[in-house]
Amino acid sequence: MQTTGNLGLKKPEGTDIVDIADLNGNMDILDTIVNNKVDKVTGKQLSTNDYTAAEKTKMAGIATGANNYAHPNHTGDVTSNGDGVTAIAPCVIVDADVSASAAIAWNKLNKTGASLADLPTRSAADLNSGTLPAARLPAISGDITMAAGTSAAALTAGVIVNSDINATAAIDASKIGGGTVSNAEFGYLDGLTGGIQNQINTILNPPRAQYRSSIDKIIPSGTWISPDWDVQVIDTDSFITSAGIETVVINKSGMYFIQATIGVSVSNLGIRNMKILKNETEEVAYNSNASGGAYSSRNNVTAMLILNVGETLRIQVFQDTGGNLTLMSSLSKMSIIRLCPP
Incomplete structure (x- = not known):
């Protein structure tokens, strides 16, 4: 007995015994295929791309009105609301954030803070003219030190070296070695050359x-x-x-x-x-x-x-x-x- 090429329906030949079961089986196959068919709609045709179950699931997950985009909010140094407008958060700008060439205008500084109580009466020129009160002066460290809020500066012990002294300073000899050497005594050294050790060696030998x-x-x-x-x-x-x-x-x-x-x-x-x-x-x-x-x-x-x-x-x-x-x-x-x- 032969079968069809697509649905596998049984085809009795002239010498085959016709079996009612075979005929019923063919009918069941045809009934199932016909039941699953897609009716043709006038003016429509099927796409060459297969529409998969996965794609159907993906499409089902898209909410109604999904094309209505809402900008997310931001927090931290820069914040934003749902409208997407950003703003710098208060008190987050520090010195390192300001460009060295920013040249922020004096009139844009807040001069009413409690620690700057007298700045409303001051100008930028005051900072250069020396009229800023000592109480407003910062602390200084290094070779010269000064406590904050004072005007008494002091040299740090041991920081003066030979290269700091002017060649024509003419420092009085009595100020060297605890005041035990006079200018006259220093004058005795004038005749000594840089090869003083050689001169001593000559005397000894x-x-x-x-x-x-x-x-x-x-x-x-x-x-x-x-x-x-x-x-x-x-x-x-x-x-x-x-x-x-x-x-x-x-x-x-x-x-x-x-x-x-x-x-x-x-x-x-x-x-x-x-x-x-x-x-x-x-x-x-x-x-x-x-x-x-x-x-x-x-x-x-x-x-x-x-x-x-x-x-x-x-x-x-x-x-x-x-x-x-x-x-x-x-x-x-x-x-x-x-x-x-x-």
């Missing part, structure tokens, strides 16, 4: 030089001879330049202390003399000793004098034993200390 002799020389009787200062032991400031092994030349002017020690071989005769010559001719120090007897003798000569650049020093030794003596290099040295600049 003055420039100095020492020379020794490595040559034993014969001293004929009755003759002045000069030791050979051929070994420089030290010269801390390079202030002496040898012009010859018997003479030294000063490179830097100043006050000098000179000491020379000479050792002479054994003799119990005669005397031993020493002297210091400045610039070869000027005798600036002299010493004389008797013989050393059975021992070699040592003579010393010292001088303190001002020497200028280019001037020379020479040490000389004399003996009159009637024979030759030996100038002993191992016992001979010359020390020079520059005490201070000229």
Whole structure:
């Protein structure tokens, strides 16, 4: 038995037995389909879009008069009523909300508040002219402090630093160090330079030089001879330049202390003399000793004098034993200390 393509109705063929149940079933199907049909209305036609149950439910939820929109109310800093008109709530504006360039007019300020009782008699010029009563002044903090409502300002302790002082302030010395230093005492410091530590070091460790002799020389009787200062032991400031092994030349002017020690071989005769010559001719120090007897003798000569650049020093030794003596290099040295600049 065949069936229809759409409703599945049974179609007996020529050899099939016709069953009343099949016929009744076909009729029931047709009855149901016919009952659910939509009648055609003249001038109307169906849309190509299916109208779903969900869309029907959505449409059913729209209230009557839904196109009549009502603006919601706002609360907070800005409020609004049902008409949509907004307004700034009272007392919500603070300093941070006001533009620095707002330039709010003086006549727009409320001058009748209890804490500003006298402002109705004041103008903007009063704030610049200094006529505002002290009671209206605010507190000040920082390097300068002042309590609110007073006019007595004070410097905060410890805030003044060197850069705050004018270069020409000429502050009296008695106002420094508890008043224990006078202007005259400060004047003593005028000659000190920024290298004061170097000056102190120079005083404690003055420039100095020492020379020794490595040559034993014969001293004929009755003759002045000069030791050979051929070994420089030290010269801390390079202030002496040898012009010859018997003479030294000063490179830097100043006050000098000179000491020379000479050792002479054994003799119990005669005397031993020493002297210091400045610039070869000027005798600036002299010493004389008797013989050393059975021992070699040592003579010393010292001088303190001002020497200028280019001037020379020479040490000389004399003996009159009637024979030759030996100038002993191992016992001979010359020390020079520059005490201070000229």
